[in-house]
Amino acid sequence: MPRQANPRPLIAAGALLGIGLGGFVDGILFHQILQLHNMLSNWVPRDTLVNEEINMFWDGLFHAFTWLMTVLGIWLLWRAVNRPEVPRSGSALVGSMAFGWGIFNLVEGVIDHEILQVHHVYQNGSYVVWDLVFLASGVILMLTGWFAIRSTSRVRFDA
Amino acid sequence: MRISRLVARGSFTAVLFSDYLLACPLCHTQTGRQVRAGIFDAHFSGNLLCTLIPFPLFLCIVAVIYYRFPVNTDKAPQCRDKRTPGR
16 A cells, blocks of 8 residues: 655755755865854954864864764664655755755854854954855755755645 | 674774874873863853754754654655655
8 A cells, every 4th residue: 555755754864964064064164164153263262373273172073063963864864765655855855955054054143143152154344244144045045945845746845 | 703803993993093192282282281271161161052052953953844844745645665766
């Protein structure tokens, strides 16, 4: 007897993978290549080697947990693809990853930049604009992911 | 047999990581001592909390997606049999 499709495990796995990989983009692109957006840079300004290394430590801890999110995402994905009622939709997976990346930017942006103010995206000058762009990127990624998930032929959602 | 394997693996791991530990610039240099003092200071718990606070939230959001994401399973197409290869 055919089973009712349940795409939620796939979407959850994709979202967690998106959160993890979004965190890696944050860490690799912002922290390491562009050397900004470091974890405690608003509280411990990166103006000496010691402060730079202190920020590096907290960045590393953040990345370790980002890695953990990715591993959990892979595990969830593995479980999902082994369940017969879960449709294997590539676009739903990619869409949910974009959705997860957006969640990462939005949550990280609201908590770390706005509420706790441990750091800002770009510490020098007017940081508000950069923080807002970061938040907007989160919303755009979430919307993009949402529409990609909805547009898949095998998976439909309530409006 | 198992113990010798365990010892072999343990030794391999120890050799693999010993270089990192011995080279640890945080452990031996003056800067390293200052960095350690800066990390493990009175604000350590607060900094730890602030650094890790998004992660439980991420997991909660994923749990909500897993159990409550608005999916209309009535409209969704019936799914593959386990033997049928997916797309």
